[in-house]
Amino acid sequence: MEATHVGAFFATRTLEEMAKAVMSMSVRPAEAKPNTEYADADWLGRAWRMREEYPIPAGDEELCESVGIPTWTYGHEPPALFASHIAKYFANSVREDGLLTIANHGVVFAPGSAGTIQEIFQEACQNHYFVVEDRCSPMILMGKDYWTRTKPVWPLLHQLAEDQMYGELLYLT
Numbered sequence: 664m665e666a667t668h669v670g671a672f673f674a675t676r677t678l679e680e681m682a683k684a685v686m687s688m689s690v691r692p693a694e695a696k697p698n699t700e701y702a703d704a705d706w707l708g709r710a711w712r713m714r715e716e717y718p719i720p721a722g723d724e725e726l727c728e729s730v731g732i733p734t735w736t737y738g739h740e741p742p743a744l745f746a747s748h749i750a751k752y753f754a755n756s757v758r759e760d761g762l763l764t765i766a767n768h769g770v771v772f773a774p775g776s777a778g779t780i781q782e783i784f785q786e787a788c789q790n791h792y793f794v795v796e797d798r799c800s801p802m803i804l805m806g807k808d809y810w811t812r813t814k815p816v817w818p819l820l821h822q823l824a825e826d827q828m829y830g831e832l833l834y835l836t
Contacts, residue, residue: 673727730749731748731749766786772803
């Protein structure tokens with residue numbers, strides 16, 4: 664969920680500046696193990712260096728606002744460093760439901776585990792029963808092999824959405 668805050672942080676800068684900054688942060692330590700990004704010893708240092716190199720221009724603070732609502736439940740999901748504000752829900756399920764409810768332009772789901780799978784079906788449920796103002800939100804699952812073989816969520820999700828309005832808003836990449 665950090666990407667939304669990086670986007671807001673760079674809202675008044677060029678795409679080239681944002682791309683350069685993100686590339687500088689993406690260099691992982693040589694000893695880093697694959698799929699352990701949260702365990703990188705220097706992730707926080709790289710993020711702070713990026714913030715210092717690309718400060719929000721004076722007067723643009725309001726245009727670059729975002730609110731981070733970290734889980735505070737899982738140790739491997741730290742607070743968002745690029746959010747201008749941090750909030751706290753005392754029940755993670757309420758947090759997730761609220762975030763999915765306001766994501767009315769869609770949600771992109773990257774490969775994940777139990778929490779991500781819960782969020783996929785929570786969003787599907789909101790779409791299925793038109794929980795929010797009689798509308799559905801697009802759902803994009805990134806990683807065709809992951810969502811069809813490793814964690815085969817897609818077949819069930821696709822079947823649930825059959826003949827439903829949100830079925831036209833499901834994407835697998």
